[in-house]
Amino acid sequence: MVKPIIDDLIKLLGKDNVLTTREDLICHSFDATADMPSELPDVVVTPHTKEQIVEIVKLANKYMTPIYTRGSGTNLSGGTIPINKGIVLSMLNLNKILEIDAENLTATVQPGLVIQRLNDAVAPYGLMYPPDPGTVTTATMGGSVAECSGGLRGLKYGVTKHYIMGLEVVMADGSVVRVGGKTVKNVTGYDLTKLFVGSEGTLGIITEITAKLIPAPEYRKTMMAVFSDLDKAANTIRDIIGNKVIPATLEILDNVTIRTVENFMKIGLPVQAEAILLIEVDGIKEVVLKEAEIVEEICKKNGADEIKVAQTDAERDGLWTARRAALPALAQVKPTTVLEDATVPRSKIPDMIKALREIAKKYNLTIGTFGHAGDGNLHPTILTNAEDKEEMERVHKAVDEIFEVALKLGGTLSGEHGIGMAKAKYLEWEFGKAGLEVMRKIKEALDPNYLLNPGKIVGRG
């Protein structure tokens, strides 16, 4: 079974683009998600053209072999793990910018392009592609579109699906379809573009992406506010938005994270503080200055113990240090870092943080929480050791409870990481049996043999 398809793949792609050594397979058996089962694929292929991908899909059909599309493998929900064995399809060779259309504010790119490269290429036009995941310098456009990733600018600019206008997709039967396009207004038929964005490689293989660009903000102002009381921080978040200021970024760090970062970095963070808010407003200079003033006032009014406003780029970098160090500092405490992205309506952030604290206590775990307070997307990060079986059982129970609470608060399972393998079992909690069945029908209509990224999002009924 395996040998003949490998022979056919070599005939199609040449020996150099068909990887079968144990070393190559091990290196494609995992992604950036902690505490996930891993599996060796049978083969890794590195095509250079869409036509080759079509032929690979036809071979997959001939031999009934699953295909897992993979970009940089930086995803955080087990989305690219080849759990049922088969073909890992690396898109890294399809990495060109096909067009920058400054007049229509679009860019058309191949999926293997690293997101930052797109931003570098459109910067000279005074434009930007707003989705800004933490891995913007390594993650590919294709992976980012497939996972519908978010990032630090979500509050003002939204997530990936708000910027994808058109796609070319190779379907499970090898047919090629184009959906959406360059027009701002496009209401023709079902919104298939949005269907494929965030489909995590389960409905089709994205081979071309037309993205919306926007004028890059000309000015920005950054500040940090320290709070001894979580509710005061929460009120600040509410009041900023209530006062019609939408910061580009509004981040929170909880006490565990503050203490951990300070322990590693010694940058003078207030270790007693309950929360730190990091706020950045951007746009036209005059507006930004006014908005920054409003934000500062609101922080003061809500009883911030300390407010630092960056006057220079260096000071801005200084303020961001703590946020950037959050995950690495937490990751250095213990060997396994289970990072979740439970998301709640932003008014529920204090409830969520308090619940996380109770969960940590209940299961005797260390949970550091930081994340995108402005859009309600939190990253509770459980510090554990995958080799400690007993502790991992408690971790799994805690994770279950985190999602339970998030949903109870009117939230969602994932703000930006996607479902993949990691959260598939919770999907029914959010959608109900009927909702899950709708998803399954879509999956089976487009990929009846479960050839595309099986085991992710929805399993066989």
Place this chain on the structure above:
Amino acid sequence: MATVYDSLKEVKAELMKCMKCGNCQEVCPIYLEVRREPTVARGKIKLVEAVLDEKLAYRIGDGFAEKLALCLTCKACNAKCPCGVKVDKIILAARSAIAREKGLHPIKRMIFSVLKRGGLFDLGLRTGALLQGLAFKKHPTLFAGSPRFPVGLDMRRVVPPLASTPLRQQFPKEIKVQNPVKRVALFTGCVMNYVYTDQGKAIIDVLKENNVEVVIPEGQLCCGAPVYIHGDVGTAREMAKANIDAFSPEKFDYLVTACGTCGGSWQHYYQELLAEDKEGYGDKAGEIGKKTLDIADFIVKMIGLDPKKLGPVERTVTYHDPCHLNRGMGVSKSPRDILKAIPGLTFKEMKNADRCCGGAGSFSLTHYDLSMDIHKHKTEAIKATGASQVVTGCGACRMQLTDGFNRGNVNLEIVHTIMLLAESYRNRK
């Protein structure tokens, strides 16, 4: 307790720091060319884990050794890693394990055994210097020649000629000055001793000019980096000890190097290699390591740039950061301070000045095409500055830049930072 060079298990704590985020992909020069996971730190870490978990067996010349060979030890991933994983340590530990358990490639074994025998190495290279006219055709403009027939080098390659008289034979062991302010021991390293004696002379001139006494201990060998980087820990230890023995009897304030790899050996690797040594070489290595400084750092931090000594050099230059000098020894500001201090000199920063030139010692011998693919970006970045001369702080980088310039049809001179400083001093007189 064993060191990571004696037991792969000892590297486990380092492996566990990696959270597989993949941030290393942004900066790995090899990954950026090849775009395959096993070439980037995250992939290699996974492979080492697999070996320790007995999920991957390995033999010499097999996939594991082949994948682990694909690293420039440029440390760009170390610098990028949010979790502070010392990837180079993992690579060296794995290569040591491969060499220890499966043996060394016979050609490497032969070369390393010559390197550790200073006399034989010296004789070989001096004979080579005499005969090189037969084997190499001189390049019309670059300071280099190309092989007339395969001598173990890629035929497309150009290499600089061996010096007719090595540096150490050109100078007495001790170079006295009147009223010395400091006394330094000079570690010449192979490339400076046998190839680029011009930078050695410049260093000695600059030191003399600043009333620094120089001792060039006899019996010093190659620093051993090419040996331990390929996992031959036994030979590397012998070489480290021989170097420590050569320098220990001398009295000096600082041991000065002119190459980040040599300097790094003294600053870090000798101590790590000899940490468990029963004769106390680890402590001796530690003492000399503390006194080791790169020449640019020594001049800027210990002597100071006296404007009265500096004459004009009317030229536009750019600076290439050698990986082991920049990320290994933390020296990147001092060379720029020197360039900026020279009157008349226009310094233009190139794009990604700290990106590896692709040389990485013998990597360019074993993976020539890939090495040149990586180098292309460097040539382009240099060309874009419009500089008429390239400055760097490493002889091996000079060689790689020369070869890359030959392939890219660029005719720029490549000099060591201190050569420009020496020129500035001369122009004052």
